[in-house]
Structures are given as structure tokens and as C-alpha cells.
Amino acid sequence: MKRRSKPTSFFHRICASLFVLVLTLSIALLFDNCSNRAEGGHASDEVPQAKAGLQEEGHGPITLVLHGGAGTIKKENMSPELEEDYKQEMKKALIAGYTVLEEGGSSVKAVTTTLQLLEASPLFNAGIGAVFTNEGENELDASIMDGATGLAGAVAGVTTVKSPILAAEAVMQHSPHVMMVGKGAEVFAKEQGLEMVDKGYFHTERRFQQLQKIKKAEEEGQKMGYLDRHHPNRKFGTVGAVALDKNGNIAAGTSTGGMTNKKFGRVGDSPIIGAGTYADNMTCGVSATGHGEYFIRSVVAYDIAATMSYKSMSLEDAAHEVIMKKLVEKQGTGGIIALDRKGNIAMPFNTSGMYRGYIQEKDLPKVFIYKE
Numbered sequence: 001m002k003r004r005s006k007p008t009s010f011f012h013r014i015c016a017s018l019f020v021l022v023l024t025l026s027i028a029l030l031f032d033n034c035s036n037r038a039e040g041g042h043a044s045d046e047v048p049q050a051k052a053g054l055q056e057e058g059h060g061p062i063t064l065v066l067h068g069g070a071g072t073i074k075k076e077n078m079s080p081e082l083e084e085d086y087k088q089e090m091k092k093a094l095i096a097g098y099t100v101l102e103e104g105g106s107s108v109k110a111v112t113t114t115l116q117l118l119e120a121s122p123l124f125n126a127g128i129g130a131v132f133t134n135e136g137e138n139e140l141d142a143s144i145m146d147g148a149t150g151l152a153g154a155v156a157g158v159t160t161v162k163s164p165i166l167a168a169e170a171v172m173q174h175s176p177h178v179m180m181v182g183k184g185a186e187v188f189a190k191e192q193g194l195e196m197v198d199k200g201y202f203h204t205e206r207r208f209q210q211l212q213k214i215k216k217a218e219e220e221g222q223k224m225g226y227l228d229r230h231h232p233n234r235k236f237g238t239v240g241a242v243a244l245d246k247n248g249n250i251a252a253g254t255s256t257g258g259m260t261n262k263k264f265g266r267v268g269d270s271p272i273i274g275a276g277t278y279a280d281n282m283t284c285g286v287s288a289t290g291h292g293e294y295f296i297r298s299v300v301a302y303d304i305a306a307t308m309s310y311k312s313m314s315l316e317d318a319a320h321e322v323i324m325k326k327l328v329e330k331q332g333t334g335g336i337i338a339l340d341r342k343g344n345i346a347m348p349f350n351t352s353g354m355y356r357g358y359i360q361e362k363d364l365p366k367v368f369i370y371k372e
């Protein structure tokens with residue numbers, strides 16, 4: 001028997017057409033919304049949501065930002081000469097890193113160039129200015145991350161590598177690993193042809209006296225821990241840099257001697273990717289300075305990038321939320337410098353000062369020390 005198909009009524013056909021129309025419109029709206037967010041059209045124009053196309057368009061001017069440590073840095077405890085010395089060292093490092101970017105160099109190269117100069121200055125707690133451990137040694141930590149590739153490298157507890165940031169870079173570029181510590185890191189650095197020095201290279205009298213002062217106070221029964229709480233210029237002093245190159249790639253790096261009087265092979269946040277250093281082209285690059293244990297527990301650097309991504313927040317808002325709210329609630333002291341792919345900069349700190357600066361125009365480095 002031949003089956004007769006049911007005749008479709010005019011009304012049914014209209015309903016079906018309307019349904020298809022509504023469905024198409026909804027899908028179109030959904031796509032529109034998604035692409036708006038990808039272009040940062042939600043809460044902020046600064047927040048990149050998609051990596052695709054980054055290199056081709058939409059990134060800001062070449063930019064470099066650095067820090068030379070946060071802490072109890074007050075004008076009344078600083079001589080004008082010393083203040084000028086800090087500013088000059090920061091400007092020199094900014095100009096050197098910016099020159100790399102200007103000549104078309106990568107953000108990774110700009111970061112290592114900047115940090116190498118700061119490591120070579122006895123003013124900062126990194127490289128030659130590194131603080132002393134309880135045993136009277138200098139154990140240095142550093143890390144670097146490339147926001148374009150997501151690769152990272154770090155060294156911790158090294159005592160004979162002249163430039164720990166170069167060792168961290170070598171780990172990133174020339175090994176399948178992310179982090180190397182102590183002796184092994186030193187063997188690797190030597191194999192890579194990096195400059196090695198005697199332990200004595202890192203011995204500066206100023207830092208040695210800081211350790212003696214803390215130890216004496218401890219002997220007298222004061223609970224000093226890592227820091228000289230009675231020292232008027234108590235500060236952390238780590239160095240860090242974040243750069244945005246002409247291809248829109250971000251890199252971040254941090255180098256430190258850690259904290260005075262540290263014991264038992266203590267390692268802080270500086271060489272920990274996600275805590276003291278983080279970079280991702282899609283969000284931002286971050287370098288931290290402060291009381292490392294708090295920065296590790298709060299995964300500070302990554303938290304800023306994640307806050308931007310998950311909450312569609314601007315760099316400034318995300319950095320403020322993490323440093324000035326979340327970290328403060330946990331009584332963690334310190335600050336960060338950060339940069340997004342548009343060249344937006346954030347430099348929040350919850351201490352009285354932070355050596356910091358940035359450069360976005362040739363020969364015009366801007367440096368700051370106190371709360372401005």
C-alpha cells in the first residue's frame with residue numbers, strides 16, 4: 001500500500017521557517033559576542049584574549065619595565081647621592097634593554113641585557129650585590145619566561161655563576177628542563193660557556209655587615225628571621241624586568257640573592273615560574289619582589305595573568321587586586337612590575353617604596369623610588 005505523506009500545512013511551514021531564523025540569529029549573536037571578547041571588547045581594551053594574530057596586529061609600542069626591589073624605602077633614610085645612584089643605575093639598564101628592542105632584538109634578549117647590568121651593580125640584591133645566607137655564603141636564584149613560546153628557565157642556589165639570569169636563559173634555551181639547582185646548575189652553566197667566578201666575587205662588605213648585624217641581634221635574643229627589622233632601609237632588593245618587543249612578544253625575568261640570613265638552602269619566589277616570574281603573550285609578563293614565601297603561596301605572578309584572563313580584567317586592575325588586596329590580606333609584603341601586549345604597565349607595591357622604572361620612548365627612561 002502506498003503511504004501518503006501528511007500534507008504540511010502553511011502554518012507548520014511558517015513555524016519551521018521562524019524556528020530556523022531564530023536559531024541562525026542566536027548563533028550569529030553568540031559568535032559576535034565571542035569575537036568581541038577576543039578583541040578585549042568586554043571589560044577592558046587592554047586584555048588580549050586570543051594569541052592568534054598577535055604578531056600581525058594589535059600590540060603596543062616596544063616597552064621595557066624594571067624593578068630593583070621593594071621594601072621599607074623612605075626618603076628620610078636616603079641620601080640624595082645614593083638616591084641619584086639608584087636612579088642612574090636603573091636608567092642605564094632601561095636604556096640598554098630598550099636599545100636591544102629598538103634594534104629589533106627579542107624581549108628575551110632585552111630582559112637578559114637589562115638584568116645583567118643590574119646584576120653587575122652592587123646596589124641591588126642580585127649578582128654582585130647579593131645578600132648573605134646564615135652561613136655567610138651568597139646563593140643566587142633567577143628565572144626567565146618567554147611569553148611567545150611559554151618556555152621558561154630557572155636556576156636556584158648557585159654560587160659561582162657570574163650572571164644567574166644568563167644561566168636561567170640557558171636552561172630555557174638549551175635544555176629540556178625548567179629548573180636546575182646548586183651544583184648541577186653550575187655544571188650546566190659551565191658547559192654552556194657562561195662566565196664562572198670564585199665565590200668571593202659576590203662578597204661585598206655592605207651586605208656582609210647586614211648579615212653580621214642580624215646575627216648579633218639574634219644572639220642577643222631578638223627574633224630576627226630573614227631581615228633586619230631595625231634597619232631603617234629594610235628592603236628586598238631583587239631585580240626584575242619585563243619587555244615587549246616589536247613582534248608583540250612579552251618576556252619576563254627576575255634575579256636575586258634571596259633574603260639575608262636565609263638558612264637550609266631556602267629558595268624564594270624569584271626562580272619559581274608562576275610565583276616570582278611569569279609571561280604569556282595572551283595576558284602579561286610579571287616580575288615580583290618581596291617576601292618570597294608569601295609570593296609562592298599566593299602564586300602571585302600567575303594569579304595576575306589568570307585574573308586578567310578569567311575575569312577579563314585590565315592589567316592594572318588585576319595587578320591591583322592581587323598585590324594591594326589579596327596579598328595584603330595575607331600580610332605579604334612586596335610589589336611587582338608587569339606589562340601587557342598593548343604596552344600597558346602596572347607597578348603596584350604594598351611597601352613604602354620600590355625601585356622601579358620604564359621606558360617607552362628613546363632616551364626617556366622614567367624611574368621612581370617612593371610612592372609618587
Ligand code: ASP
Nearest residue numbers: 236238258268289290292
Ligand atoms: N623575593 C625575593 C625572595 O624572597 C626577595 C626579594 O624580592 O628581594 O627571595
